[in-house]
Amino acid sequence: MYSTVKEVKVRSTFVAVLHRLLQFLILIFVAFYIILIKKGYQQFQEPQGSSIIKIKGVARISVHNSNLHTDNSSQALWDAADYVIPSIETNAFFIATRKTITYGQRQGICPSSLNDKLFCNSTYNPCKRGMPIPNAFEDQKCFPAYTFDLLQSGDDKLSPGVNFRFVEKYRLNETDYRTTTKMYGLRFVLTIAGHGGRFDIRRLFLAIGSGIGYMIIAELVSEFIFMRFHRHREEFRRNKIKSCLQISASNVY
Structure with a gap:
């Protein structure tokens, strides 16, 4: 069965006004919302890039315990x-609020490392080729127990913010030393977002074409109301929908 569209002109003020009103609302929607507000006439692109922040300025800080030392000798200035x-x-910067410095650290030898039986050397070598190395303790009587605790949470008052350590190494009198600094502070992470657009005639035609496609909604709503709720709906159905008998090829011109 093949169906085709049949045009029926109806003299009904109510349906005609409803149809024009729906068309006007759709036209307003397309013109103001799709084209103007949503900028349907522009071609958009998301920016890509990174930022580098440069901090300047000085800050006055307290040395040692500012509650006990309030004279000028306990004050210092920090610059950037x-x-x-x-x-x-890249896309972040860290501002220190406090630091702890440990001077004069040097590497030494642990007392346990003086025991030759803990290592394999030329005089003591219990390691045999092809044999497993024995454990350092008897595990038959030693069963390890494990517990896990969360050390930091969102409201941790003991170590808030970000903290990290770094070292500065130097050599003095044939001895290696280092200065360990632990920094406390705030780290700011930046996110770049943008929305750039320019006029594009193709986008404009697509927006207008979609608006013309929306016009079919007005016809569907008007036809549905006329066929379901109008007092002359039966007559409209008879004229709108008509079934034809099978037409032979000789009757088709």
Whole structure:
């Protein structure tokens, strides 16, 4: 069965006004919302890039315990080289609020390392080729127990913010030393977002074409109301829908 569209003109003020009103609302929707508000006439592109933040300024800090030392000797000034570590980051920057410095650290020898029986050397070598190495303790009587605790949470007051350590190594009198610094502070992470657009005639025609397609909604709603609720709906159905008998090829011109 093949169906085709049949045009029926109906003299009904109510349906005609309803149809024009729906068309007007759709036209307003397309013109103001799709084209103007949503900028349907533009071609958009998301930007890509990164930012590098440069911090400047000085800050007055308290040395040792400011509650006990309030004279000028307990005060110091930090500039950007002191409180911005590292000096340059991509899409982030760190501002130090406190630091703990440990001077004069050097590497030594643990007392346990003096025991030759803990290592294989030329005089003591219990390691045999092709044999497993025995454990350092008897595990038959030693059963390890494991417990896990969360050390930091969102409301941790003991170690808030971000903290990390770094060292500065130097050599003095044939001895290697290091200075360990632990930094406390705030780390800011930046996210770049943008929305750039320009006029595109193709996008404009697509927006207008979609608006013309929306016009079919007005016809469908008007026809549905006329066929279901109008007092002359039966007559409209008879004229709108008509079944034809099978037409032979000789009757088709």
